[in-house]
Amino acid sequence: MSSDASTDWLDLLDWRREASALYAHVREELPQGPQEAHRLWQTGRNALFGNHPQSPLSLEARAAFRELPCWPYDPALAFSAWVDTSGPQERLTVPSSTGQEMPLVRFGRVYLPIGTLDVYWIDVYGGGVFLPFRDATSGQESYGGGRYLLDTAKSADLGSTASGELRLDFNFAYHPSCFYDPRWSCPLAPPQNVLGVPVRAGERMA
Template identity: 70%
Template sequence: MTQKTVDQDSGHQHADRNPWLSLLDWRRRVSKLYEDVRNSADPQAAHTTWKAGRDALFGGHLQSPLTPEARAAFTGLPYWPYDPGLVFRVPVDTDVAPERFVIQTSAGHDMPLTRFGRVTLPFGTLDVYWIDVYGGGVFLPLRDATSGRESYGGGRYLLDTVKGADLGGAAGGELRLDFNFAYHPSCFYDHRWSCPLAPPANVLKVRIEAGERAIP
């Protein structure tokens, strides 16, 4: 029996019969969602589009991190109101010494990372990592004073380009960091997922009341 999702196009139905094709479909949809964000001239409108797109994926896609029971009762992810004061374009400081290390994921697996830069924000600094596996990708996780209370204790992700979560920036090394797009990793919803957690260097002392939250 083939499980069908909200989108009933023939390609998506075919993906439903194969978990690898289903994962490919998920990745394509996430990448398209972030492409729309990068191409939008209105960040707040792009944020609304992003939230609607994530709700559609979480509620109707086989690769949703939600359990089947949670998916059946799903009505949408909770977010803080959009805050235009938490949008930055910052250069990556690459004068910091590169450091390669292995962190533990939520499931106790090893994840190799290379710290290759740092960004400075009005409320602190965050290290920028390269996920040191085949293909690689920029990874920027964070924890803040809401972590473990109004958001996941293991932190949230701002960028994870391996998964298509890329807000863009200038080719010269500048990153667009919009904290309204901070989101929870899959392990927040179901422990069967294994997710790298925010390292100690990426813990902010302030409250980042933007992006996805744990409670409405």
């Protein structure tokens, strides 16, 4: 391994540490004020995208970067829900943005006022709970491949309520890295995780 490649791995380690610390701070703020927690999340992601060597943005895009476009915070799109695990588990693969297959296990489902979404476990080393989705904005106002609401493998986790429900706040939905640069490989939202309504919350296209 070259010294440059070794530096890349260490930079990626630092990115994940920074992302983990950001979400930990957001989880602390959420019970006191969701809108302030959202501003903290935006500020932190903007700093990582604009300044970190592992930013999903290319060097050219990074030079012109100002902020990630987001819809204004909408409290009507912040939910909490139990994960219904009563159904059978299902193993499946979903395509990534580069054509590779990502193995998942569908282990539960959440029922939200705006629709039903399956909840997955990323079935590779380390794993993680994963909740991608598409909605009526996908391909027009947001990335056609979908956005991520929960990805614990990357520390993108708003935690749970005191009673144990998952916090599923669409204002924190974000685009996968492949939206910004095709060199990244990202799993796309499965066809069963499509909401029939527009979700104008979280990150959007410019």
